[in-house]
Amino acid sequence: MNSLANETNGLGLAGTGNSGILGLSFPVEASIPDTSGTTLLENLFSPFNESNRYFAIKLGRDQDSSSFSIGELDTAFANSTADFTYTPVYPAAPSIYDYWKMPLQSLTINSTSFHLSDSRVKGSSTPIAVFDTGTTLILGPADDVDRFWDSVGGSRKTDNGxxxxxxxxxxxxxxxxxxxxAREYFVDPADLSWIEGGRQGDWCMGGVQANDDVRVARIFATPT
Structure with missing residues (x-):
């Protein structure tokens, strides 16, 4: 659904050169009630047949290396939907979907398995990951994040993370x-020692940070 925003608070859109936010979550999380119309995502998908109802996002490190496509492949990254791995979205309740969520089976550091804490989602045997392009960092429970950086080494905990x-x-x-x-997806090493997040001498912001206030176990930024 498209609408005009007359006022925004705390988003800093003008300072970042952005003019708006594109929300592609499911209808149950839409701010506008379904009695007022259908969501933007539903409208975007409506012209496509079932096999083409997908979107793809690649967040680059500059304005020239990003892409966003709907129902069409970016040939710089894939040539056929046959290369897709299909995984059902994890539901909030039977047949009810809120966010783009997937089960997180495990984590590896240099091919060594890293133990994760139990899921915070009732009824799930594994932690649940939420994919959110509006989240810059990978967020997780503080206990897991502390153990992660202790395992990695060459790291330190500060008042700012x-x-x-x-x-x-x-x-x-x-x-x-x-x-x-289920398959393993790797993170670009440049997203783990995040120079763009600020640098203090030889120290960079870690790309994995703690947040115990989220309703689910982990939140992932869309990989670069």
């Missing part, structure tokens, strides 16, 4: 999905 040495290299993988659709 975790920092890691800017030249600290690691291979971080997340095993996402369920059953036959």
């Amino acid at each position: 975790w920092q890691v040495r800017c030249d600290r290299a690691m291979v971080l993988g997340f095993v996402l999905g369920a059953g036959d659709s």
Whole structure:
């Protein structure tokens, strides 16, 4: 659904050169009631057949290396939907969906398995990850994040969160999905020692930070 916003608070849109926010969540989380119309996502998908109802986002490190497509592939990254791995969205309740969520089976650091705390989502045997392009960092429970950086080494905890040495290299993988659709996805090392987030000498902001206030176990920014 498209609408004009006459006023925004605390978003800093003017300072970042942005003019708005594009929300692609499910109808149950829409701010506008369904009695007023359908959501933007439903409207965007309506012209497409079932096999083409998808969107793809690539967040680059500059304005020239990002892409957003609806019902069409960006050939710089994929040539056929046959390359897709299909995983059902984890529901908030039977047949009710709120956010783009997937089961998080495990995490690996340099190919070594890292134990995660139990799921905070009732009825789920594994932690649940939420994908949110509006979240810059990977967020998780403080206990898990503290153990993660202790395992990585070359890191320190400050009043503003975790920092890691800017030249600290690691291979971080997340095993996402369920059953036959589960597969490991790797994070660009540049997203783990995040120079863009601020630098203090040889120390950079860590790309994984603690947040115990979220309703689910983990929140992921869309990978670069």
